Amino acid sequence: MRAALQVLARERGPVAALQLAGAAHPELRPSAVVQPDRGLRLGLKAPDWDGSQTFEEVHLLATPNREETLAYLALARRTGRPVYLCCENRLGADGWRKRLKPLDSVSLQHCRLLRLDPQLLPEQGDPLELRRVEDFLSCPGLFSWDRFDPGSRLLLEFIAGELPGRGADLGCGPGLLARALLPRGCAQLDLVDVDQRAVRAALLNCNQDVRCRGLWLDLTQEAPPGNYDWVTLNPPFHGQGQEQRALGVALLTRASSALRRGGTLWMVANEHLPYHEVLDELRLQAIEVRQQRGYKLWRCRKNA
Numbered sequence: 001m002r003a004a005l006q007v008l009a010r011e012r013g014p015v016a017a018l019q020l021a022g023a024a025h026p027e028l029r030p031s032a033v034v035q036p037d038r039g040l041r042l043g044l045k046a047p048d049w050d051g052s053q054t055f056e057e058v059h060l061l062a063t064p065n066r067e068e069t070l071a072y073l074a075l076a077r078r079t080g081r082p083v084y085l086c087c088e089n090r091l092g093a094d095g096w097r098k099r100l101k102p103l104d105s106v107s108l109q110h111c112r113l114l115r116l117d118p119q120l121l122p123e124q125g126d127p128l129e130l131r132r133v134e135d136f137l138s139c140p141g142l143f144s145w146d147r148f149d150p151g152s153r154l155l156l157e158f159i160a161g162e163l164p165g166r167g168a169d170l171g172c173g174p175g176l177l178a179r180a181l182l183p184r185g186c187a188q189l190d191l192v193d194v195d196q197r198a199v200r201a202a203l204l205n206c207n208q209d210v211r212c213r214g215l216w217l218d219l220t221q222e223a224p225p226g227n228y229d230w231v232t233l234n235p236p237f238h239g240q241g242q243e244q245r246a247l248g249v250a251l252l253t254r255a256s257s258a259l260r261r262g263g264t265l266w267m268v269a270n271e272h273l274p275y276h277e278v279l280d281e282l283r284l285q286a287i288e289v290r291q292q293r294g295y296k297l298w299r300c301r302k303n304a
């Protein structure tokens with residue numbers, strides 16, 4: 001469990017609060033939440049904030065993206081209630097302390113908990129709002145939110161030909177790969193991501209094409225419909241080492257189960273990640289593998 005959440009629980013639980021960008025903790029009792037990450041949202045036993053719930057204060061966990069945290073702070077300002085921002089030191093807690101001029105600040109468990117006057121918080125921003133970047137919609141906090149990820153770009157070149165039948169882009173992000181794949185003869189394309197904003201952006205970036213379906217799923221806990229002719233996957237990587245590999249393997253396992261027999265997996269990942277070690281046990285047979293600019297690209301067939 002994240003240290004910042006433990007600090008909030010220890011210092012502010014169980015005050016009735018609006019919880020922003022947070023997760024479930026037995027000591028916290030949020031009256032409403034804003035959490036677009038489905039994995040974290042599933043554990044929260046509180047309604048989405050619709051502006052009508054009452055609460056004494058706002059709890060906010062700083063996210064790794066500064067612009068995203070600023071947008072959450074702007075949202076918090078609109079409540080007019082005292083705001084408690086908890087930030088891990090590794091995410092720049094001291095910078096936030098200097099910038100936000102808190103009424104109070106405590107340092108605990110490699111985190112800083114700041115008590116903030118809502119009137120001194122930024123006025124502009126909404127973490128759920130999509131904004132235009134060049135010719136697509138996205139928002140801070142999404143993976144590679146303001147540019148086409150170089151790994152996905154390589155995957156697009158690697159796929160080269162047509163992609164007929166039913167497909168899915170697992171971990172679609174803002175949908176730039178999906179948008180480029182659609183004209184390749186797809187009959188149906190499922191856009192799947194753990195982040196609600198990514199699913200919405202991907203659908204819009206694919207011009208709400210009738211062949212597209214957005215699915216807000218945590219693929220470590222939930223399965224897409226399956227029986228796909230093909231799946232594209234650029235597995236998420238966060239943190240280092242085991243954690244990074246485990247999340248990627250969980251999505252790869254999901255991709256394999258979602259493919260029909262004989263279906264094709266198209267995957268790109270950083271070349272040092274040892275996904276080749278699990279292909280056999282997932283009944284995926286590598287047909288073509290390419291190494292390029294620090295990435296590894298695979299075309300695999302799903303065997304019986």
Ligand SMILES: C[S@@+](CC[C@H](N)C(=O)[O-])C[C@H]1O[C@@H](n2cnc3c(N)ncnc32)[C@H](O)[C@@H]1O
Nearest residue numbers: 143149152171172173193194218219220234236
């Ligand atoms: C490396 S990014 C690739 C994004 C996108 N395909 C692109 O090229 O920009 C991995 C994506 O997986 C999503 N993701 C991470 N964990 C997930 C999970 N448990 N279930 C579903 N999607 C997840 C992330 O939100 C992110 O959009």
